[in-house]
Structures are given as C-alpha cells and as structure tokens.
Amino acid sequence: MINIYTLNKYELITKIKDDGYPKYRGEQLYDWLINKNIKNLEEMSNLPKDFKKYLSENYFFSKLKVLDKISNSDNSTIKILLELQDGNTIEMVIMRYTDKDHSKNRNTLCISSQVGCSVGCPFCATGKAGFIRNLECEEIVEQIQIANEYLKNFDAKVNNVVFMGMGEPLLNRNNVLKAAEIFNKDYNISSRRITISTSGIIEGIKFLADNDLKYVLAISLHGSRNDLRDFLVPINKAKNLEKLIEIVKYYQIKTRKRITFEYIMIDKLNISKRDALELSELLKGIDCHINGIPINTVPGTDFIRPSRNKIYNFKNWCQESGLSFSIREEKGVEIDGACGQLRNKKRGSNESSCSM
Ligand code: SF4
Numbered sequence: 378m379i380n381i382y383t384l385n386k387y388e389l390i391t392k393i394k395d396d397g398y399p400k401y402r403g404e405q406l407y408d409w410l411i412n413k414n415i416k417n418l419e420e421m422s423n424l425p426k427d428f429k430k431y432l433s434e435n436y437f438f439s440k441l442k443v444l445d446k447i448s449n450s451d452n453s454t455i456k457i458l459l460e461l462q463d464g465n466t467i468e469m470v471i472m473r474y475t476d477k478d479h480s481k482n483r484n485t486l487c488i489s490s491q492v493g494c495s496v497g498c499p500f501c502a503t504g505k506a507g508f509i510r511n512l513e514c515e516e517i518v519e520q521i522q523i524a525n526e527y528l529k530n531f532d533a534k535v536n537n538v539v540f541m542g543m544g545e546p547l548l549n550r551n552n553v554l555k556a557a558e559i560f561n562k563d564y565n566i567s568s569r570r571i572t573i574s575t576s577g578i579i580e581g582i583k584f585l586a587d588n589d590l591k592y593v594l595a596i597s598l599h600g601s602r603n604d605l606r607d608f609l610v611p612i613n614k615a616k617n618l619e620k621l622i623e624i625v626k627y628y629q630i631k632t633r634k635r636i637t638f639e640y641i642m643i644d645k646l647n648i649s650k651r652d653a654l655e656l657s658e659l660l661k662g663i664d665c666h667i668n669g670i671p672i673n674t675v676p677g678t679d680f681i682r683p684s685r686n687k688i689y690n691f692k693n694w695c696q697e698s699g700l701s702f703s704i705r706e707e708k709g710v711e712i713d714g715a716c717g718q719l720r721n722k723k724r725g726s727n728e729s730s731c732s733m
Pocket of ligand 1: 494504
C-alpha cells in the first residue's frame with residue numbers, strides 16, 4: 378500500500394498509467410485530491426467503480442487524525458492537534474492574515490517536521506519533551522490537506538508554509554525537501570512563500586546552498602555571543618556562532634538571497650544595548666532581516682516577556698546600529714499559539730514553549 382500523499386503529480390499519474398489505467402484517470406484523481414481537496418473516494422463522482430476498487434486496494438488516503446482544534450475569537454488562528462498512526466501526536470497552526478487594504482489574504486500554515494525535537498531549546502515545550510522520530514513525507518504533506526479542508530470554510534487555501542512547528546526541519550531534510558517540492562509544484566505555493574526555519578544545522582544550510590533551492594531560509598539566532606546561544610540553542614555548543622556565520626555567508630554568496638534571523642526577546646537575558654551592538658557586529662556584511670519575537674512568559678522560569686518599552690528600546694538600538702529589524706506580528710497568544718503547548722496539555726503537562 379502506498380500513501381497517496383507521498384507522490385507528486387507526475388509520480389501519481391505515471392504510477393496509475395503503469396498500472397493499466399488511462400492518463401486522464403490519474404489527472405481526475407489529482408484534481409479531486411489537490412484542487413478540490415477531497416480524499417473520500419465516495420465523493421469522487423467521475424471515477425468508475427473498478428478504478429475506485431483499485432485505488433482502495435493500493436493506496437492509503439490518510440495517516441493523520443484530528444484530535445483537537447482550538448481557534449481564537451476571530452478565527453484568524455487555528456491550532457490543530459493531530460494523531461499519527463503510531464499514536465504519537467503533532468501540532469500545526471493555521472494563521473489567516475488580511476492586508477490592510479483587504480486586497481490580499483495570506484493563509485499561513487506553520488507545519489511540523491518531527492515528533493518532538495532533539496535540539497532542546499530550554500524555552501520550548503517541544504524541545505523539553507525530547508525527540509521521538511522524523512515525520513514521513515506524507516505526514517508532512519497531509520498537514521496541508523487538513524489545513525485546506527478547514528480553510529474551505531473561509532473559501533481559502535494555504536498559500537504560505539513555514540516549517541516552524543515541531544521539530545528541526547533540516548534534521549529531517551529528505552522528507553522536508555520532498556514535501557516542500559510537492560507544496561511548490563502541486564499546491565502552487567511559490568518557493569518564496571515556503572520558509573525553512575532552522576536552529577542552524579550547518580550541513581543542511583550547505584545542502585540548500587549547493588542545490589540552489591530557492592526556499593526562504595530563516596535561522597533561529599536568539600543570541601549574539603556563544604555563551605548566550607549555547608544556553609538558548611544548545612546545538613550551538615557543537616557548531617558555534619563563527620561556524621554558523623561562515624555558512625550563512627557561503628549560502629548568501631551561492632544563492633544571493635536575503636536571510637531572516639529569528640530572535641526571541643527575553644527580559645534581562647538578550648535585549649540589552651550591548652546585545653544590540655553585538656548583534657549588529659555579528660551580522661555585518663550579511664543581507665538580512667531580523668524578526669524579534671517577544672517570548673510569552675514561561676511560569677516558574679526566568680523566561681519573562683519584556684515590557685513593551687524594553688521591546689521597542691531593543692528594536693530602536695538594533696535599527697540605529699544599521700540592522701533591519703521588525704517585531705513579529707503575534708498570532709495565537711490567546712490560544713497558546715506556540716508549538717508543543719496543545720500537545721503537552723493533552724499529555725498532562727503545562728509547560729510553555731517558544732513562538733516558533
Ligand atoms: S525551538 Fe525549534 S529547534 Fe528549538 S527545541 Fe523547539 S522545535 Fe526544536
């Protein structure tokens with residue numbers, strides 16, 4: 378049995394043709410699955426009985442089950458807890474943005490790539506729960522199918538994907554890149570609207586650069602000195618900031634693409650004037666933008682959300698020292714939008730997490 382979501386359009390149509398059915402049957406099936414977002418064979422009204430029998434005997438149509446769903450009051454953020462076939466759970470978050478002039482809608486899916494995560498950032502619920510396994514390609518792709526099913530209520534589809542949910546995407550590189558290719562080619566999501574957010578996996582960044590992959594690269598930086606980053610992003614102990622900056626420069630020379638750095642803002646930890654100056658020194662010569670993300674206070678820890686004043690002071694210091702810096706529009710605070718929280722609630726833990 379093959380999971381239907383592992384195949385891209387070409388592979389699906391070729392397989393169906395190789396199994397003795399005309400090419401147009403594959404195209405009809407693709408239309409139901411991807412364009413109409415229907416996965417129930419009964420609803421595929423133009424497919425004959427013998428073809429449906431062949432499909433049901435040879436393909437899985439689903440591996441994920443929706444366990445829980447919460448949305449904020451205006452339905453602009455929807456967080457969904459999914460159960461995998463082996464009983465593990467993951468989360469995804471749908472964020473609906475409308476431009477100020479209402480001319481364009483952006484429907485972002487924050488997608489998971491692993492069950493748990495081995496990086497172990499101390500402010501993140503997913504990291505604290507540890508790593509369990511990589512997601513298969515079809516388990517990544519099916520998240521968009523479920524999101525689109527939900528977005529039908531708003532006559533919308535996912536048009537922006539960020540690999541910022543549970544897991545480190547570049548530690549599951551093959552499955553993530555195959556899924557990203559399916560999003561790009563079959564779901565018509567431009568590569569400029571697919572973001573791979575990494576904690577700084579050097580080999581993975583090099584692979585993206587060497588293979589001319591045009592996705593947006595975001596790097597969780599969070600600190601501009603090794604001692605600080607060793608604490609906030611423990612992977613830094615093995616590959617320090619100097620190595621990270623070296624590969625970032627290599628990536629930029631190869632791709633000529635602007636890089637986004639994510640910077641979680643924590644009171645009394647990484648938002649002083651000194652931090653801003655060191656950040657600007659560290660990123661000198663790199664074409665980049667920094668997303669400042671004020672942390673949500675984690676009760677019982679030293680991770681405290683800075684006051685509005687402190688957030689804007691840090692932003693101003695960064696901008697004055699020449700950095701392009703913005704504060705990320707927050708979605709999902711009302712519903713604990715950060716990854717890992719809904720999952721932890723189901724598991725009986727109240728730990729909080731980061732906003733990525
Ligand atoms: S913040 Fe991201 S990289 Fe760090 S532990 Fe959480 S999921 Fe992993």
